[in-house]
Amino acid sequence: MTPEQAKEALMKNDAFSKWLDIRIEKVDSGYCKLQYTIRPEMLNGFGSVHGGILFSASDSALAFACNSHGILSVAMEVSISYTRPAFEGQVLTVEAQEINLGKTTGLYDIKTYNEEGKLICVFKGTVYRTGKEIT
Amino acid sequence: MTPEQAKEALMKNDAFSKWLDIRIEKVDSGYCKLQYTIRPEMLNGFGSVHGGILFSASDSALAFACNSHGILSVAMEVSISYTRPAFEGQVLTVEAQEINLGKTTGLYDIKTYNEEGKLICVFKGTVYRTGKEIT
Amino acid sequence: MTPEQAKEALMKNDAFSKWLDIRIEKVDSGYCKLQYTIRPEMLNGFGSVHGGILFSASDSALAFACNSHGILSVAMEVSISYTRPAFEGQVLTVEAQEINLGKTTGLYDIKTYNEEGKLICVFKGTVYRTGKEIT
Amino acid sequence: MTPEQAKEALMKNDAFSKWLDIRIEKVDSGYCKLQYTIRPEMLNGFGSVHGGILFSASDSALAFACNSHGILSVAMEVSISYTRPAFEGQVLTVEAQEINLGKTTGLYDIKTYNEEGKLICVFKGTVYRTGKEIT
Numbered sequence: 367m368t369p370e371q372a373k374e375a376l377m378k379n380d381a382f383s384k385w386l387d388i389r390i391e392k393v394d395s396g397y398c399k400l401q402y403t404i405r406p407e408m409l410n411g412f413g414s415v416h417g418g419i420l421f422s423a424s425d426s427a428l429a430f431a432c433n434s435h436g437i438l439s440v441a442m443e444v445s446i447s448y449t450r451p452a453f454e455g456q457v458l459t460v461e462a463q464e465i466n467l468g469k470t471t472g473l474y475d476i477k478t479y480n481e482e483g484k485l486i487c488v489f490k491g492t493v494y495r496t497g498k499e500i501t
Numbered sequence: 502m503t504p505e506q507a508k509e510a511l512m513k514n515d516a517f518s519k520w521l522d523i524r525i526e527k528v529d530s531g532y533c534k535l536q537y538t539i540r541p542e543m544l545n546g547f548g549s550v551h552g553g554i555l556f557s558a559s560d561s562a563l564a565f566a567c568n569s570h571g572i573l574s575v576a577m578e579v580s581i582s583y584t585r586p587a588f589e590g591q592v593l594t595v596e597a598q599e600i601n602l603g604k605t606t607g608l609y610d611i612k613t614y615n616e617e618g619k620l621i622c623v624f625k626g627t628v629y630r631t632g633k634e635i636t
Numbered sequence: 637m638t639p640e641q642a643k644e645a646l647m648k649n650d651a652f653s654k655w656l657d658i659r660i661e662k663v664d665s666g667y668c669k670l671q672y673t674i675r676p677e678m679l680n681g682f683g684s685v686h687g688g689i690l691f692s693a694s695d696s697a698l699a700f701a702c703n704s705h706g707i708l709s710v711a712m713e714v715s716i717s718y719t720r721p722a723f724e725g726q727v728l729t730v731e732a733q734e735i736n737l738g739k740t741t742g743l744y745d746i747k748t749y750n751e752e753g754k755l756i757c758v759f760k761g762t763v764y765r766t767g768k769e770i771t
Numbered sequence: 772m773t774p775e776q777a778k779e780a781l782m783k784n785d786a787f788s789k790w791l792d793i794r795i796e797k798v799d800s801g802y803c804k805l806q807y808t809i810r811p812e813m814l815n816g817f818g819s820v821h822g823g824i825l826f827s828a829s830d831s832a833l834a835f836a837c838n839s840h841g842i843l844s845v846a847m848e849v850s851i852s853y854t855r856p857a858f859e860g861q862v863l864t865v866e867a868q869e870i871n872l873g874k875t876t877g878l879y880d881i882k883t884y885n886e887e888g889k890l891i892c893v894f895k896g897t898v899y900r901t902g903k904e905i906t
Contacts, residue, residue: 376546411511417560422553443713443762445580445850449871466854578848580715584736601719646816681781688827695823715850
């Protein structure tokens, strides 16, 4: 199974990634780059994007990157640091990179940037590799 | 401003918390308890709830707890650990508790449970207290 | 193997825990409480205890708590939040509690307090359970 | 104050960094690279380096990188992921890089490698910038 096929298999039923309307620009072995646009229903009570949206798009990028090897993998532990707010109408770019791939776990770094290339948040995710093949 | 008033001020414009359809059961000084129901559009490609949804509801609980003192506060750094998957139709309960309140930062522990009281995820959040009053 | 026996097996060769001079007050299933005293060589360039010492003592408490089941377990991912500095001569108390125990992983909350019961740091640790018995 | 001077000011009284016997290879604006050797007293009960040592050396690298701007800064929140064990006699290299520098906080990525260039751990640190100048 290629990274592209794994992505198709996951994306097909990923209802929340569809709601986020993420556009996957590229998937490769241990890698994913995607974009999405901040819509009004993604805002929090302060008028900026809800932290949960920034997290969710990063989490989706993680899912595509860590499942690119064809082995079903799930996030186990994540930390996210927010560096700058983002606002309605902005197009954000999310890039996930594999830092380490072990037999049972993997470690990923996911960064989100705005259109000016300014860092919005940094996400570090540890995944558990179930050993099952994605179908 | 009471915790209840701060919650009203935040919730009024929190579009994403409304989309999540969270029901706030209780807010108090440094505390928040809320519930929500997992809907089909909240699922990931594996048929369980998307990690971003679990994060988002925890993040909303954090926002209500840390803003309960009437001082505008925003999440700066969060870590989340997933312990059990959750599925469509389940009603999840999220409880946020203040662990420490400093002058410029605060620390919160947020736990999510399913209907059987089983732990779904643990969220630890550090917030920055801006010093501005919520209006 | 009892929690007490597992502790003895680990502590016997744990050179750095000996250097820290931690005193284990109690171990039980998924639980550990210990104390240590801040010595001059544990300070950083600001005259307070080095963050690495606070981390290390928490990490030792984690090791005793997560290995109490007799199954060799190692820390995989940890986050620590510092809430208050601590100084030379203070006796700190560290308490580790099991939040979740899965087949291959476990989740622990470890808190450090000073003599006045003030919170010094909060440590959240995910361990990998190797499946091997401790001997 | 140059990064080099800031490092000297911090290192002078940093008793625990001296115990670790870290050798600072380079400091620059928002950057630090150091090395240290694993000694017998740094081992845990499993014969590998204690997680607290890996953390401590990373934390020291963080301190030199974040204080390089001459503004007193302290770690507030850290997460560390362990990817590979390390053993007695190994020389580890730690590299700290600034990911974001805000007015009151900064974000740093610190990686530790063994002599073969294999990744031992990844440390993500958020610091609080006190605004006071280092003297």
